Structure formats: structure tokens, C-alpha cells
Amino acid sequence: MSLKGKRVVIVGGTSGIGLSTAKAFQDESAQVIIASRSASKISKATQTLGQGVEGHELDFRSEENAAEFFKNIGQIDHLVVTAGEGAMGLFRDLPVSDARDAFDSKFWGQYIIARAAIPYLDKSGSITLTSGVYGLRPPHGASTLAAINSAIEGLVRGLAVELAPTRVNVVSPGIVDTPIYAGMSNEQRNNMFAGISEQLPVGRVAKPEDIAETYVYLAKNGFTTGTAVLIDGGARLI
Ligand SMILES: NC(=O)c1ccc[n+]([C@@H]2O[C@H](COP(=O)([O-])OP(=O)(O)OC[C@H]3O[C@@H](n4cnc5c(N)ncnc54)[C@H](OP(=O)(O)O)[C@@H]3O)[C@@H](O)[C@H]2O)c1
Numbered sequence: 001m002s003l004k005g006k007r008v009v010i011v012g013g014t015s016g017i018g019l020s021t022a023k024a025f026q027d028e029s030a031q032v033i034i035a036s037r038s039a040s041k042i043s044k045a046t047q048t049l050g051q052g053v054e055g056h057e058l059d060f061r062s063e064e065n066a067a068e069f070f071k072n073i074g075q076i077d078h079l080v081v082t083a084g085e086g087a088m089g090l091f092r093d094l095p096v097s098d099a100r101d102a103f104d105s106k107f108w109g110q111y112i113i114a115r116a117a118i119p120y121l122d123k124s125g126s127i128t129l130t131s132g133v134y135g136l137r138p139p140h141g142a143s144t145l146a147a148i149n150s151a152i153e154g155l156v157r158g159l160a161v162e163l164a165p166t167r168v169n170v171v172s173p174g175i176v177d178t179p180i181y182a183g184m185s186n187e188q189r190n191n192m193f194a195g196i197s198e199q200l201p202v203g204r205v206a207k208p209e210d211i212a213e214t215y216v217y218l219a220k221n222g223f224t225t226g227t228a229v230l231i232d233g234g235a236r237l238i
Helices: 016-027 039-048 063-073 095-120 142-163 184-199 208-220
Strands: 005-013 030-037 054-055 075-081 121-129 167-173 228-231
Touching: 005 016, 016 030, 016 039, 016 075, 016 121, 016 208, 016 228, 030 039, 039 054, 039 142, 054 063, 075 095, 075 208, 095 121, 095 142, 121 208, 142 167, 167 208
Parallel strands: 005 030, 005 075, 030 054, 075 121, 121 167, 167 228
Antiparallel strands: none
8 A cells, every 4th residue: 555645644754663663654745734732843853854754743642632743634545653651660669640641652652642533533544542562571571661662552442443444553663772772871871772782682672763664564554453563682581
């Protein structure tokens, strides 16, 4: 299925996996619209992506914002959502309010934006959400993310049935080198990536481009729906 001229919205398309995904859809000659909260990230990303890309401010946790966003942009062919903030910490230590905030962002944000898109989404198009390998294989401190990622994958199976013929899928990445780890020092981050790389069958952590092509595949392949595509370098096996 060609993506040439198709209108593709990427919520979270201003950084990391989303920004690479925007580039990957551009390479397929799609018309790309990116959205996130920060005006400066939008401006930087639209400059990086170059001509023809539209950028919009959006907080996907707000139903009002989401409704206004689609009212402004109108009909679309595909929706990709990579936005979302998680929470790490041992179950007994992580404050419940932090776990709720993470659900508000990564689970409810994706729920709200997918719901708001329905009237504007071409029925032959697709929705692709984002979960993560911690849904299947949580290390210590990832029980909240395990719950969020599993909830997203459950939602996707339900939506694939309910929104048919629109296809609904989810990408589940392993560890990817993106600005999500910008809060760590370089040394901490490099040590973490080196430790993980040593254990992974593929011998490295992912680059955002590794994950981006999975979103393109899911938008293009008209026979795939209700599926979680795990792209984790073999993390679930170790
Ligand atoms: N990187 C990894 O190792 C990894 C592994 C597994 C799963 N994932 C998942 O993959 C997804 C993307 O991660 P990433 O590494 O690409 O992160 P990232 O580089 O931090 O990008 C996150 C993007 O989401 C946007 N965003 C965050 N909250 C938002 C909100 N409330 N409304 C609208 N946009 C919002 C951010 O822009 P603004 O700040 O401008 O809003 C940014 O564009 C996340 O769901 C993450 O949990 C990542």
C-alpha cells in the first residue's frame, strides 16, 4: 500500500522515535504532520525535517486539546502515537501519584488521541500506538510501565475489532538511544547502554531509525491489525 501523498499524523514526532518516524514517512513521500507540547521542539523538528512538514502544539492528555487539534488539521489517513512519559521505581517506593501521572500520559494520552482521531481518520487507514518490551519482560522497578504497556496492547486488540476496517496496531520497542534518557549524565547513560548491549543478542541498543521503519510497515501492510510488533534486539530472551 503506497503512502505517497497520504496525510500522516505523528504525535510525539518532535523527538526520538517519533522524529525518526516522521523522517521515515517523509521518505515514503507521505505528507507529515507532527505534534507535541513544546513550541521549541516543534520548531527544531520542522527545521530538521524540512519543507512540507506541518508542526502543531498539542498536549495529548487533554480531550479539549485533542479535539481542537483534529478540528484544525482535518482529514488524515494514518495516526501514529509515540508520545508518552513513563515512571520507573520499585512498586513499594514509587509514589502512587507518579504512577497515575505515567498512566495519564502514556496510557490515557494514547487513548484520548486515538478516540479524538476517529471522525477524521480515513476508514482504510491505520492507528499505530507505542508500548514497550517492559510490558512483557519488566526488570526491577518497571512494574508501572509493565502495567501501562500491557494496557495499551489490550486496548489495541479491542480497537482492532471495534474500529475495523481501520487497522490498529502497536509497536513495542526495547531500549532505544533517544532524548528520553537526557536526564542522565553521559557517563550513566553510556554505562547503562554498554551493560544492556553486552546482554542483548544483537549486541547493541536500538537507534530510533530501527524502530521507525516498524511504524511505516504497519501503516503500509493492509493485512496487519490487532498486532503488537516487538522490536527489542532479543531482550525478551535474556
Ligand atoms: N527510548 C526507549 O528506550 C524506549 C523503550 C521502550 C518504549 N519507549 C516508548 O517509546 C515512546 C517514545 O519514546 P522516545 O524515546 O522517542 O522519547 P522522547 O525522545 O522523549 O520523545 C517523546 C515525545 O513525546 C512528546 N510528548 C511527551 N508528552 C507529551 C504530551 N503530553 N503531549 C504531546 N506530546 C508529548 C515529546 O514532546 P514534548 O515534550 O514537546 O511534548 C516528544 O516529542 C514512549 O512511549 C516510550 O515510553 C521508548
